[in-house]
Amino acid sequence: MGIAEPPRAPELAVALSPKSREGAGGHPPSRAWRFGAYVVLIGYALLMFVPFAWTIVTSFKTQPDSVQLTWIPNPFSTIGWEHMFTELNPPIQVLFFNSLMIAVAVTITNIAIAGIAGYAFARLRFPGREVLFLLVLGTLMMPDQLRMVPVYQILVILGLINNGPTNYVGLVLIMAAQAQMIFLMRQYFITIPPDLEEAARIDGAGFIRTFVQVMLPLASPAIAAVAILTFQGAWNNFFWPLIILQAQPHWTIPLALYQFHAQYNTDWPALMAVVVVATAPILALYLFFQRYFVEGIAATGVKG
Amino acid sequence: MTATPAVSPRSRPPRARRVTEAFAGYGFIAVPMLLFLIFNILSLGYAFYISLWKWGILGPIAFRGLRNYQEIATDPIFAKAITNSIVYTIIVVPCQMALGLLLAVVVNAKIRGRTFFRASFYFPAIMSSAAITVLWLFIVSPDGLFNHVRSALGLDPLFQAFGFGPGWDWIGQVQTALASVMVLNIWTTSGTIMLFYLASLQSIPGELYEAAAIDGANPWQTFWRVTFPLLRPGHYFVAAVSVIGALQMFDQAVIAGGSVGAPDNALMTIVLYLYNAGFVQFNLSYAAAVGIVLFLVIFAATLVQRRLLGGEAAW
Numbered sequence: 001m002g003i004a005e006p007p008r009a010p011e012l013a014v015a016l017s018p019k020s021r022e023g024a025g026g027h028p029p030s031r032a033w034r035f036g037a038y039v040v041l042i043g044y045a046l047l048m049f050v051p052f053a054w055t056i057v058t059s060f061k062t063q064p065d066s067v068q069l070t071w072i073p074n075p076f077s078t079i080g081w082e083h084m085f086t087e088l089n090p091p092i093q094v095l096f097f098n099s100l101m102i103a104v105a106v107t108i109t110n111i112a113i114a115g116i117a118g119y120a121f122a123r124l125r126f127p128g129r130e131v132l133f134l135l136v137l138g139t140l141m142m143p144d145q146l147r148m149v150p151v152y153q154i155l156v157i158l159g160l161i162n163n164g165p166t167n168y169v170g171l172v173l174i175m176a177a178q179a180q181m182i183f184l185m186r187q188y189f190i191t192i193p194p195d196l197e198e199a200a201r202i203d204g205a206g207f208i209r210t211f212v213q214v215m216l217p218l219a220s221p222a223i224a225a226v227a228i229l230t231f232q233g234a235w236n237n238f239f240w241p242l243i244i245l246q247a248q249p250h251w252t253i254p255l256a257l258y259q260f261h262a263q264y265n266t267d268w269p270a271l272m273a274v275v276v277v278a279t280a281p282i283l284a285l286y287l288f289f290q291r292y293f294v295e296g297i298a299a300t301g302v303k304g
Numbered sequence: 305m306t307a308t309p310a311v312s313p314r315s316r317p318p319r320a321r322r323v324t325e326a327f328a329g330y331g332f333i334a335v336p337m338l339l340f341l342i343f344n345i346l347s348l349g350y351a352f353y354i355s356l357w358k359w360g361i362l363g364p365i366a367f368r369g370l371r372n373y374q375e376i377a378t379d380p381i382f383a384k385a386i387t388n389s390i391v392y393t394i395i396v397v398p399c400q401m402a403l404g405l406l407l408a409v410v411v412n413a414k415i416r417g418r419t420f421f422r423a424s425f426y427f428p429a430i431m432s433s434a435a436i437t438v439l440w441l442f443i444v445s446p447d448g449l450f451n452h453v454r455s456a457l458g459l460d461p462l463f464q465a466f467g468f469g470p471g472w473d474w475i476g477q478v479q480t481a482l483a484s485v486m487v488l489n490i491w492t493t494s495g496t497i498m499l500f501y502l503a504s505l506q507s508i509p510g511e512l513y514e515a516a517a518i519d520g521a522n523p524w525q526t527f528w529r530v531t532f533p534l535l536r537p538g539h540y541f542v543a544a545v546s547v548i549g550a551l552q553m554f555d556q557a558v559i560a561g562g563s564v565g566a567p568d569n570a571l572m573t574i575v576l577y578l579y580n581a582g583f584v585q586f587n588l589s590y591a592a593a594v595g596i597v598l599f600l601v602i603f604a605a606t607l608v609q610r611r612l613l614g615g616e617a618a619w
Contacts, residue, residue: 030523034413037413037415038415041410041417041421044407044425045424047491048424051440051443052439054443054449055439067445067447067448069456113336113339117332117335117336120332121333124325124326124332125322125325125326126325126326126327126329126330127326132333135345136337136340139345142344142347142348143548143552143599144552145552145598146347146348146595146596146598147343147344147347147351147595148578148582148583148591148595149354149588149591149595150346150347150348150350150354151343151347154347173339173343174343177335177336179340182336207324207325207328208328211332236430236431236433237432239555242558242583243583253432253434254435255434258434258558258559261438261441268442271442272439274438275438275439278431278432278434278435279431282430282431282432283427293426293430294422294423297499
């Protein structure tokens with residue numbers, strides 16, 4: 001079943017929960033079909049795993065050893081990992097902190113904005129609601145790249161393109177409100193039965209109290225999905241930090257990978273160690289909260 | 305998912321309550337609407353405005369009319385960029401759709417370990433583009449895993465016949481640079497497309513398969529006569545998302561080939577051209593004009609697709 005904790009709260013996305021409609025495409029389980037299916041599955045799974053295993057193995061090799069086809073590092077070396085602290089500018093711990101701070105800030109703003117606005121679009125009645133909601137969805141049609149120059153110019157006007165810490169404010173502002181997250185929250189709020197809300201109103205609770213005390217706790221599965229998808233999106237984002245972050249000490253891990261690869265493109269052990277560090281937090285989230293990734297993507301229909 | 309009507313049948317509340325509700329509603333959406341207004345809606349008009357000027361870091365310098373667009377139209381590097389982006393899209397989109405559909409069909413069947421396989425196939429899609437691109441550059445480098453493995457499998461004579469010697473630099477040579485990035489992106493996006501198709505597949509009623517089985521259809525016939533045609537809305541949605549994504553390819557190109565799309569513009573794409581003009585050469589108005597052209601290209605591609613596939617817009 002779904003990810004819902006409270007008994008009344010419906011599932012985030014029924015479509016992809018494992019037990020719903022299991023094998024709806026239920027082909028007759030012929031032996032040949034099954035064999036073919038396993039060949040595809042295992043073959044493709046190998047294509048997925050071998051490169052990542054290779055990344056980890058290489059990060060413990062020395063530079064000359066890194067270009068050999070061997071699966072056991074010889075000699076075993078942590079020089080690549082040390083280079084992340086000594087050769088990278090800024091060093092890896094600073095990059096990690098920058099990436100984390102930006103991702104957390106973007107996650108918090110998205111939860112707040114998508115939660116509040118999603119509730120309003122789902123439940124509160126006001127003139128022009130449907131038109132405004134279509135406008136929000138319309139922003140999805142607009143490629144980020146088209147916005148590259150005007151957004152940069154607007155941030156210049158707002159004084160947020162600089163070498164100081166307010167440079168981060170500009171970056172977070174651009175990613176603070178995302179249409180697909182508002183959409184996800186709205187769709188979830190719509191499915192919550194209205195009785196509880198009505199009861200709270202009859203008890204004299206205002207709109208804000210009803211939202212905070214009654215609706216928000218019921219929406220925790222959707223909030224979790226928003227949190228995970230926005231954290232992942234912000235942590236991985238390459239494009240906006242590249243345009244907006246001015247000072248090198250403010251860089252994030254993806255930006256450093258770009259720069260580091262251009263600079264030391266043969267120091268594969270160190271580069272692979274950075275790839276591991278860039279991937280590890282997302283991999284950990286994925287292992288524990290896989291369902292939120294999968295259902296969130298399906299529910300929004302847009303890659304996070 | 306389609307939007308369902310949000311209004312539930314309720315008794316009509318008193319006027320005062322309706323007014324408060326409306327105010328609460330506007331208050332609740334004020335912040336995101338302001339951000340969308342500034343960074344999306346005004347941006348579009350602002351981009352067009354900037355594109356009509358000669359524009360410095362601090363603002364407009366001189367009015368140029370449509371001359372930026374004229375320059376774009378006559379620049380051979382832009383022609384190269386748009387060719388690369390279109391070739392890339394025409395090859396990558398069908399490949400990633402076919403692969404994503406194959407994976408979805410296989411993962412959707414009643415077999416052991418389907419959850420595990422689904423999770424592993426989606427994994428590359430959760431990695432950052434920078435990380436997976438650097439990993440890929442390592443694999444296809446002259447001393448990389450790919451060249452080693454093909455040697456170990458005894459495939460060198462085959463590759464040699466096409467002119468790719470044992471230490472071929474896949475990303476560094478003009479003939480194979482774009483193709484290498486294509487393979488990378490087909491690989492990394494297949495998981496996302498699999499998820500989209502899975503959602504579509506599960507909306508097909510099981511009775512249809514039972515009927516097909518009773519009629520004695522084999523899996524191959526069932527797929528082509530039942531599954532594939534019924535996935536039509538799914539095809540349209542996946543194609544639309546994929547084409548827009550492919551026309552915007554940038555991260556992989558700039559990481560592999562720098563802002564000039566090395567080697568010899570082989571990796572120059574429309575967005576890389578835009579980035580290079582705006583943020584390497586700091587010709588912001590020219591870059592804004594490229595952005596408008598990109599928007600028109602994407603718009604045209606969407607119209608062409610709608611013609612070909614006859615579907616409705618997915619959002």
